[in-house]
Amino acid sequence: MRIGVLGAGQLGQMLALSGYPLGNRFAFFDTTGSPSADIGTTLSDTSGVKLDEFLAQVDLVTYEFEHLPLALVQQVAQEKALYPGVEALRVCQNREAEKTLFDQLSIPVADYRLVSSADELAQACTELMRAGAPAVVAKSITEGYDGKGQAVLRDPEQAEEAWAQIGHARLIVEAFVSFVREVSIIAVRDQQGEVVFYPLAENNHVDGILRYSLAPLPDLSDAVQQQAESYIHKLLDALEYVGVLTLELFQQADGTLLANEMAPRVHNSGHWTQDGAISSQFENHLRAIQGLPLGSTQAIAPTCMINIIGCMGDVAAILAVEGSHLHLYGKSERAGRKLGHINLVAADIDTLLQRVNQVAALLPDAPPPAFSFVAD
Amino acid sequence: MRIGVLGAGQLGQMLALSGYPLGNRFAFFDTTGSPSADIGTTLSDTSGVKLDEFLAQVDLVTYEFEHLPLALVQQVAQEKALYPGVEALRVCQNREAEKTLFDQLSIPVADYRLVSSADELAQACTELMRAGAPAVVAKSITEGYDGKGQAVLRDPEQAEEAWAQIGHARLIVEAFVSFVREVSIIAVRDQQGEVVFYPLAENNHVDGILRYSLAPLPDLSDAVQQQAESYIHKLLDALEYVGVLTLELFQQADGTLLANEMAPRVHNSGHWTQDGAISSQFENHLRAIQGLPLGSTQAIAPTCMINIIGCMGDVAAILAVEGSHLHLYGKSERAGRKLGHINLVAADIDTLLQRVNQVAALLPDAPPPAFSFVAD
Structure with missing residues (x-):
């Protein structure tokens, strides 16, 4: 199956790398003028005139980026199957619509x-x-x-x-809410409405940009995981969603969760699933949108994703750390730019956190992680 | 780093899929007239006239196929770094040279x-x-x-x-030797001579074509693993080898091993490492040839690789089996042709073997596996 992707950044490229083994081939449609996906075909077109050429190459369309012109996406949906749908994109593009939906579904927010x-x-x-x-x-x-x-x-x-x-x-x-940590849940809904959930990840942001994601959380109760699952499940059903949806949440001192925002796509806080879960978020998004059964979301081992931001660091030294997996995006160094990430896996959480500190020390300007384990 | 691959089949494609996250890009040089790799650039040229064009695109060269004209490979080695080297290819192309080397290194053979x-x-x-x-x-x-x-x-x-x-x-x-099972060991040697070994796999062949590989073996003693490691280590050092080498062996009733043949490349019996080991054979081959530290060869879980041969079977039903990973090569159905493989992982060997039987039943003409667990 030929899959069209609106957006042509690293998320699209990682979707493609996961899709080749499923027999998929890819075409990207870039509206930003700076595509980075370097696999399959990329049409870069800020005015939309190449849209027909793009659509002629693909069997179905998805997106890896939500800041797309809504009219363009509506046009795509008239020509080809589009997953997730236009409504999911519309809601996720607009914080007023997003909060209204949270309220309608009784999902608590600040x-x-x-x-x-x-x-x-x-x-x-x-x-x-x-x-x-x-x-x-x-x-x-x-x-x-x-x-x-x-x-x-x-x-x-x-x-x-x-x-x-x-x-x-x-x-x-x-x-502003007082919270102990930022977490996110990633879930996948297939064309029949079946839903699977990844374990919650804890996310460390620095200057508003994600630096670290840790999953599964050693101190998270089943009740909190289930609370997050119930919230995202309601969103998936309300939007008749197909594919991967991400919901970012704040966990408060009493263990309860407040929804922050959602993203209608594979998400940086789910990159740990490439090496830390049986099936990754990328593979499961592709399985969902083409009507295939979903893969297992079970974690293999404690995993931490570390973003490489601005400069590359000592790649050879990073690869020498036991259990490290490198994922570069093919971009050149620039302040604040996401150049890639490292997934670290280990048999236990203590070993993992040691390795995280080892790798953090090899990345210039990377603050050490500050995970907040809480008793629920 | 731009990597040139001699050969353009599924092994090359899987190398490329592992290399993108390391920041590599790929060009393939096909001498057979029927390339299947569908990523990066492919030059198909049975007469060798496009060799300069290929070499101009790459920083170093490897091969995914050993049945290459030796003169072509020698010419490549004069222009670019080539790993593994010409001598490894020469020996692996010629059963007389291969057996002579086994004899010189006191590696027992039939x-x-x-x-x-x-x-x-x-x-x-x-x-x-x-x-x-x-x-x-x-x-x-x-x-x-x-x-x-x-x-x-x-x-x-x-x-x-x-x-x-x-x-x-x-x-x-x-x-003909009386053997209990066919096994293989895959090892990787880096540019400094460091060597890492994957656990032995048991291989089931049908009509001379690999059908199943199972690893790690639940009944294999450390002594037998070490015997296999010592044999392949001698071969790697003798050939001043850089990259992945595969050695196929027969295990006899008393547990001892006889070498059968070797392949100077990533190997079908190592495909289980994509989903069953921390770092795959593909990633480790690429790490070795570009001078990066080697990744862990440790198994994550009991894993079985099942080849898809001739016809595709029920892909959706296969993906519905818990712990199944599909790897298709983008080829059309044809009797005897390797179209892809499935890696099945499970928490324990009994669950794994149940799933193997489930998947085997979904592949037309696939005989059930016949693994021979032996007490060493």
């Missing part, structure tokens, strides 16, 4: 307000802080990822400046 | 004779049968694999017919 002016932003900030929030974060309801298009406010007086800096007509303002 | 006529073949057959062999197998000293270019003789009177059928000027005649 307290929030929607605002359309600097005055409303100041008012929202005042209300949320009066209710106990130590600060708020304002985000444009569209676009923005990896911490872009956002501002933190610790005082309503910062509203004018934050409004100007973000520069969007509508913002969501969320109360 | 009794054999070299013959250059039908009369000599009859004489060799008489001698070997008088010494106790129930039958002999005659093989051309060059070419021939998967049971091609061979004949079994149970009587010296069959010599004329066998000689004519094989049609080569020089043959090796080997005594």
